[in-house]
Amino acid sequence: MALDRAQVVDAAWHILQTYGLGDLSMRRLARELGVQPGALYWHVANKQELLAVLAQRMVGPLETSSIRPAGAAGDDAAALLLVARFRSLVLAVRDGADVVSVAHALDPLGMQPVPLLVTALTSQGRSPENAETVALTLTRFTLGSVTAQQTRESMELPTATMREEFEAGVRAILA
Numbered sequence: 001m002a003l004d005r006a007q008v009v010d011a012a013w014h015i016l017q018t019y020g021l022g023d024l025s026m027r028r029l030a031r032e033l034g035v036q037p038g039a040l041y042w043h044v045a046n047k048q049e050l051l052a053v054l055a056q057r058m059v060g061p062l063e064t065s066s067i068r069p070a071g072a073a074g075d076d077a078a079a080l081l082l083v084a085r086f087r088s089l090v091l092a093v094r095d096g097a098d099v100v101s102v103a104h105a106l107d108p109l110g111m112q113p114v115p116l117l118v119t120a121l122t123s124q125g126r127s128p129e130n131a132e133t134v135a136l137t138l139t140r141f142t143l144g145s146v147t148a149q150q151t152r153e154s155m156e157l158p159t160a161t162m163r164e165e166f167e168a169g170v171r172a173i174l175a
Helices: 005-019 026-033 047-059 077-091 096-106 114-123 128-154 162-174
Strands: none
Touching: 005 026, 005 047, 026 047, 047 077, 047 096, 077 096, 077 114, 077 128, 077 162, 096 128, 114 128, 128 162
């Protein structure tokens, strides 16, 4: 049976979920698939592209989630719900913030949740420039929050107040 891109991505996803980003190397992935490392490059150009695909898989549910429509101008509830959902999706995957950060660095305006946030924020009366700045800031703040929480969890330190701190930070950014 010939190797295809879906098999490569599925195997990479399994390694990421089970062992973490530190164990996700192209050599390890090739070994898991029973192929030579060079065979992977027919399906993904490099590890950064693979991480971008994994990040898309991770945050893909945002595009189909039902975030309530924007309310009156100045109502940032939709943006708050969107970043909270984004945070949950990234938190659910071991080393998720690190993976999504790579994809975000490669395509900051195209990687979710930025496009959805820009749409939500402009529909609430913000200028496109302001919406883009706020969307990028919210995304980067969220990734930092998730990185901090995942790091604390890996060291078995308390994280009980981190969600409330995150939500307070989002409200401050939106204000």
